Amino acid sequence: MKLLVKEVDLDFLSTEYENIEFYTLCSDDRLSFITCIVCICKNLQDVIENWRTIQNMVAVYYQHSGGFDAWNMYLAFICNEKIPIWDKYEIENNKFSARKIVLDEFQERPTIEHLIRELEKQLLGSDLKLASQSHQLEESLPNLENYYRGAPLESNSKSRDKRASMINKIIESLNNNEN
Structure with missing residues (x-):
C-alpha cells in the first residue's frame, strides 16, 4: 500500500492559515480509507497555536459524520524546528476527530515526496521488514x-x-x- 497525493479542495484551511501549506494524501488501496491532511508549518508557533483549530475545521468541513472518512483520518503537522516534547505529546495524544502526527527537526523544508516516505513509515509501517524464521523453533x-x-x-x-x-x-x- 502507498500514499498518494489527492487533489482535495482545502480552501477552507488555506484561506484561514496563509502561512501553512496543506496537502491531502490518501492510500492507494480503496479498501483502506486512510486519509492524511499534511500541514507544513513555517515555524513551531504555527503548529502550537493552530493545531486545535485546524483539527476542528477538518472535523466540521471535511469529515462526514458516520462515513468511512471519519475513520483512519490523520493530521500530520510538519515543522523544521524542534517542537517541545510536551507540546508534541499533547498533539499526538489528542484523538478528537483525527489521529495526529508531528514530524519536526528537518534540516531543510521537506519535499512532498520526502513527507510521503516519512508518513508511509509512520502510518503504514513501510520501513518494517519481515524476517523469515527457521523451523528450528518448531523442532525444539x-x-x-x-x-x-x-x-x-x-x-x-x-x-x-x-x-x-x-x-x-x-x-x-x-x-x-x-x-
Missing part, C-alpha cells in the same frame, strides 16, 4: 499432543489433579522455550 518445542494425550475426563479429584499436573507441565515447557 515438543509436540503438545504428548502432554495432553490420555488426559482423564472424569470429574473426580484424582482426574482433576492429573489434568492440573498436565497443564503445569505444558506451561513449564512453554516457559522454558519462550524465547
Whole structure:
C-alpha cells in the first residue's frame, strides 16, 4: 500500500492559515480509507497555536459524520524546528476527530515526496521488514499432543489433579522455550 497525493479542495484551511501549506494524501488501496491532511508549518508557533483549530475545521468541513472518512483520518503537522516534547505529546495524544502526527527537526523544508516516505513509515509501517524464521523453533518445542494425550475426563479429584499436573507441565515447557 502507498500514499498518494489527492487533489482535495482545502480552501477552507488555506484561506484561514496563509502561512501553512496543506496537502491531502490518501492510500492507494480503496479498501483502506486512510486519509492524511499534511500541514507544513513555517515555524513551531504555527503548529502550537493552530493545531486545535485546524483539527476542528477538518472535523466540521471535511469529515462526514458516520462515513468511512471519519475513520483512519490523520493530521500530520510538519515543522523544521524542534517542537517541545510536551507540546508534541499533547498533539499526538489528542484523538478528537483525527489521529495526529508531528514530524519536526528537518534540516531543510521537506519535499512532498520526502513527507510521503516519512508518513508511509509512520502510518503504514513501510520501513518494517519481515524476517523469515527457521523451523528450528518448531523442532525444539515438543509436540503438545504428548502432554495432553490420555488426559482423564472424569470429574473426580484424582482426574482433576492429573489434568492440573498436565497443564503445569505444558506451561513449564512453554516457559522454558519462550524465547
